[in-house]
Amino acid sequence: MPPNTTASTGQQPGKSGRKKGRRARLLVLVLVLAVVAGVAGGAYWSISTVRASFPQTKGSITIKGLSGPVDVKRDGYGIPQVYASSDEDLFMAQGFVQAQDRFWEMDVRRHMTSGRLSEMFGKGQVDNDEFLRTLGWDRIAKQEYDKTLSASTKKYLQAYAAGVNAYLDGKDGEDISLEYAALGFTNDYKPQKWTPVDSVAWLKAMAWDLRGNMQDEIDRALMTSRLGPKEIADLYPQYPYDRNKTIVQAGQYDEATKTFGPTGSASSAGSTAGGTAGTGTSSGTAGLQSQLSGLQEVLDDLPTAVGVNGNGIGSNSWVVGGKYTITGKPLLANDPHLSASLPSVWYQMGLHCRSVSSKCQYDVSGYTFAGMPGVVIGHNQNISWGMTNSGVDVTDLYLEKLSGDGYLYGGKTVPFTSREETIKVAGDSPKKIVVRETKDGMPLLSDRSDELVKVGRKATVDAAAPDRGDGYGIALRWTALDPGTTMDAVFAMDRAKDWTDFRAAATLFDVPSQNLIYADTENNIGYTLPGKIPTRTQGYDGSVPVPGWEPRSRWTGYIDDDELPYEYNPARGYIVTANQAVVDKAKYPYTLTTDWGYGARSQRITDLIQSKIDDGGKISTDDMRQMQLDNSSEIAKLLVPKLLKIDIDDKDVREAQELLEGWDYTQDADSAAAAYFNSVWRNILKLAFGNKLPKELRVEGQCLWVEKADTTGPVDEGESKVRECGERDADQAQPDGGDRWFEVVRSLMGDENNDWWQTPSSGTRPSADNRDELFRRAMIDARWELTAKLGKDIDTWNWGRLHRLFLKNQTLGTEGPGFLQYALNRGPWKLSGGEATVNASGWNAAGGYGVVWVPSMRMVVNLGDLDKSKWINLTGASGHAYNAHYTDQTDKWADGELLDWSFTDGAVDESTSDTLVLKP
Template sequence: MPVKNKSRRTRLIVIGFVILLVAGIGFGSWWSVDTVRSSFPQTTGTIKLKGLTGPVQVKRDSSGVPQIYAATSEDLFRAQGFVQAQDRFYEMDVRRHLTSGRLSEMFGSSTVETDAFLRTLGWRKIAQQEYDTKLSASTKKYLQAYSDGVNAYLADHSGASLSVEYAALGFVNDYKPEKWTPVDSVAWLKAMAWDLRGNMQDEIDRSLLTSRLSAQQIDQLYPPYPYSRNQPIVDDSAITTKTTSTASTATTATTTSAATAASNVESQLSSLSDTLDEIPALLGPSGNGIGSNSWVISGAYTTTGKPLLANDPHLAPQMPSLWYQMGLHCTTVSSACPFDVSGYTFSGMPGVVIGHNADIAWGMTNLGADVTDLYLEKVTSDTYLYDGKQKKFSSHKETIKVAGGADRTITVRSTNNGPVISDRDDELLKVGDEAPVTTSAPDRGDGYAVSLRWTALTASKTMDAVFEIDTATDWTSFRAAAKDFAVPSQNLIYADTAGNIGYQAPGQVPIRAKGDGRYPAPGWDSGYRWTKYIPYDEMPTEYNPARGYIVTANQAVVNASKYPYLLTEDWGYGTRSQRITNLIKTKINDGGLISMDDMQEMQNDSSSEIAKLLVPILTKIDIKDDKGDYIRDAQKLLETWDYNQDSDSAAAAYFNAVWRNTLKLAFGNKLPKELRPEGQCLTVPATDQSGPVDDLDGKSQLVRECGERAADQAQPDGGDRWFEVVRNILNDKTSEWWVTSPTAFYDKDSDKPRTTRDQLLAEAMKDARYELTSKLGKDIDSWSWGRLHKLNLKNQTLGISGPTVVKWLLNRGPWNVGGGEAAVNATGWNAAGGYDVVWVPSMRMVVSLADFDKSRWINLTGASGHAYNAHYSDQTTKWAKGELLPWAFSAKAVTASTSDTLALTP
């Protein structure tokens, strides 16, 4: 939430001063220290909790992680709400204001545009529909009990006793948190689904690329999945789909038609992309790079004789961590109180999302199914075209309340495809102004708009699924629970104490009559509507595969040629998944058994797969160096490198700089202006609808084009899609992509020299040497990857846009870390913006099905959301070192690890 005006900045300076005052920094005020400590949770003694029917125990270990014991389900979730509010209420409150489009009530005018966009999507309204019409009676009962627990905490806490942030907010406005509701919890699932929504950005970017690149060139930048090299999750033999009659009929013709229509609204799509970039990234940076690892190994190949299961979701680093560790235990497990579960939860939502109970364990990674489609709409002021007829928009008004400012009222319009999201940007109101008329689209008339169809905008039963998974006891009940997990579509892995392992793909995945979802579709043609969802019984699944293991890391789920439905064409490219698979296979083929330590070591594997491809070429290039061995000394670092991206590795630092500069030279400087960094200007040939525009001498006219995108969104991000792009051109030393000059690239008759692969790579090595000299110094021996590759943890509100002193108080870091982009230890960085860590293994767990008390886990930060609490970031240093903490589960083990016990009584 960036600072956008002086009044906003003034308010934040005041907030910073108040936080300093409350914290007692520089004032030596003992009462101020006591004030900030007043928000810390009471973890010992006794508290009366309104609504309880019996006593509840909250046992916390030395990391502050709570295990709750209650006699009834309602008491269990009432206590969960109370305890999470103790540790994380500010985080919970910000989240519910985000999901309901009400951030401006807390933070003023700077968040109005975000609120307007989220009101247009209508997350909160869909969550209300789910609660009213879809969820079971037991789920509603649990949600209400959770809300009652939160509200019991709020009844006795306000201002500074809630958190230091509220003390500051209360000083600059009259904001006071309102009561928690069940719908506040349900709405968080929409935020999850948004950040895991699939390929919307790819749809936009492919369309924008049509302004400069040919269809063949665009396809080169989005290559097909390498099925022959990187194994999908599910073997062909496991595909048992019963019918192919309703499979997608996407064809090149329909895709081309949609792409042509999309090219008519380049300015609108570019502006929409910028609008999407402004929406706070809850789980990952603008939805890009979101990935995860999970794998499960049969007991036949483990040292315990029972399955081992690992999971580490890759999400945006933030303070506090997105996850909250917790155990929920009925003192006597029965049908009336069926919970005995431990794992990772979301603050603000009851239940456990990832973890294990007494019988099964499960993990999740993002399936990446294409569950969003953008539709181009031919519009007038109050109608849109559909199958040759004008239809009225459905519309309603929304009022956004703004702290310290005037209310703002917006009109939300929808077509039969979905909400018109282009209404939320001033530039998008000029729809069609620059669009050429083509045969694939109606006359632009008043212009075009952009609407969104998305599975999460249909009410579902995902909240039911959370509780059903928590209480599942075997594969049959687990699959039945997964059926209700509608959005976001996930890869679910499974293991049980009986020795079984499995995989299930749940979720609502649309079937399209025409089109493949790669480009925005013509909204005026009903042929591009969704027809139905893939039947659950025909979603990919696998149980006890003969190979003895299952790996999911965002790769293709199934071989597209063997499966009759289209899940997506925008998979991750399998770099991480195949590395994990190879590590497992090597161990098994060598006759060894896999231990808990082996699983943990795999999670920390930092091997660079793109380095294995490029380094043998880089080390053979003859460097022409007019400064003696200045470049050659850096090149020598690669000759003995083992490809591991350890924090102290100088070679890893240099290689990643070479990779970044290679991408910039080969691809980034050839992108259309809509995808280049704002302010970056290039001289390129002029074009119109028919192609290049020639001058009187037959040479292409040249124009100066300046970039329009934010710097961190403009260049290739360096992920494993780019690994595949480079792999496919690596043996073609004269590929047009190796041309370093944009003018020579666009204008084949250019007088500019046409460089080859080795010339471009030599230039990238030279640029990398100079870049690292400026960043790390001239002495190569002092270089390290960790000095470039830093993790900073930021409070997601004041820690991002507050004054420097506030950031210092609320944020933590940096940590110098190893790992890297598309490594198993996926401390991802965006080559467009630099080397800082932008997504991480947000938690790690390894579960032993032979003895749950031998399981291990770690969180990115800590249990507490209070900036000065001992558990604010106490797990981060261990996390950075790849360490895991013991994970007690049985009552005996929990008691042995307990540091504090709190009694909650009626």
């Protein structure tokens, strides 16, 4: 899976003429492939070749191993609902059906999780494989399967694998997907059988992308090369507990019983078993700086699993109790924010036992991952649940002092545990590497970079580090590197009947730690924080790398399940989770993290719900949908009144400033004001902070296609566009513009002469010595930036021309031949929304305005009538390019629409378009 690179130029047709456009693209594809194939050796790809891998959705197929017939009913969007009479048949059929739609995606995923991408894509992926082998996801997954998972979970995983392999039986690569046929030009790779461990390992990849504050840990340490403690504190302000509400508001920790509950005695707030803001070591050594800078480059090159390499990840979920809904029963909404991928990371399906009993226990529908049995988010006949990333700190980086074949610990040299790994490389000779780990199972990440090894050996030693041996290395402690039980949790949630069952299931959900919200048909709502969350000694809070040679820097244990925060039926009648702080630090003794999301989205959702309640209204399913689409910019509400007070002499800049007059702060795709404001915001960040941050923090900006300055034509005209990459001085870092930066700027607003507001002149652009002068400069720079991008006539400006989504197939669609990128990729879509809004179509101010993460799906579950629930996926059910269901949900998703979500037998039958019977 090559890492994300440049955006594709593939065009997405409008709603009108979509079918005609699809047929035209198919014809072009066949012609192009025929020419290329002829050059490659005389093979001819026909329409039948392109369609060969499309799934059979009608009639019957015989599958060895089933105990009885299974019905697969697909609706008009190809979403399958599977009906069986035993658990094993149900999950075997799930494996077969997912492989029909998505096996290429599944195969690439398992090669990523096992560090075997080079087997498929050649030597360009060797560096990634080396790092992934060092993490050892598949090794840990095998330990989970062998030692920690329950017998029933193993049985389900085996049945799922049998279903996948039944699909593969007798098929060549081109029978499975177009990508295999294309890969055959240069590679003789053949898919292997699926194993239960392949399914478990995907949870490790998901956990990696949702790993929490590791990037902040690196950044804070790198900042010390140029910034002092006060300046760093300016850039990491405290969570605004007084303004943005936490998830848990009514519960409290009871110091006497060591439990968390809705009632309890006042805890000794601040008796931090988790530590304070101490660093444990000086972060200014040349060794640590160089090691972390090199590590950052390695991390940036890794392919993503579900996120953007740990950056910018958020999600929304909330539940409203029946007291405030039209139905009188709870409504539950969820939209996880993940990297945009094609196909979507999510796969929609239903898993139904014809009769729920001890032999067949499941009646569940929702979202799962292709390659993994069960349902991850959704509802069964009794309960519904959703997830957002909790962001709790489950990773620590350790600076290790190396000596010979060991590392210093407690004044002694301790040998590493080593293993040799062989990486097979398509078209090249294998490569062997040695992976070294400490006694705690911490892999030495720095071994994976020649530069890190070299620098580590030459590292300068300061007073905080023992002067001994061969240099430094960086090791990782991470909860996901221990065998866990998350796969058990998935099945337990799928069959949970009530809050007690759900809470018990949550205790098994150890990695990644997620905010879990809950609702049931008996009118109960709840929240619980699960996860394996470490405790640390006083002086170590996980905010910066720590000295590995100090025994007291090691984790002391994990927070007990009974001590983790939760809420059940709070008096306010609703619960909101959107990556904000879980609980007020004054009410909880453990440090869960030092790096929460700052609550811009969560408080906006809270305000929307509360305003509806205060007005005496009842909330409907469509109200929940409309809240998901809220585009209001919290930072615009703060800055625009200030921007409008600034005197502007230049008439062109004044013309742009006038766009902000009367603007309601909503970032609709057709809004010129939103385009201009976001450019001003980006330039404020660049001017105030960009030239003051260490260059090691530099994040490469993505490339996107924008219209030429001299055209106002429609965006679908390819000849009117030019490719633009995020521009930046090579020695300058730039903030990403997320809600932490909202809080940074908010905290500095009252200090108009703060040094952060100073910036030098540039060409004809004036310098700034205070806040308003810098704002004026940002407005000037934004005017001419958008003139270059969108043209001089501001009547043609709109946010959607800057803020667009390209969907790229995550393998050959990123680094494959141009004709394959055209065949596999789709876009652009002009999107509303923005960074840290509820409708979180995220963009990174360090690299432009293009969309880099999205609401990867949206759902609203109606516990009063499950058949009136609604859902949508980013793309479609199919992973096959030119299948009707490849991106058939994307237009509706972009427009904020939701599809009907049938659940009961009668509703599913009514919505069924195709029925396939799997026979034993």
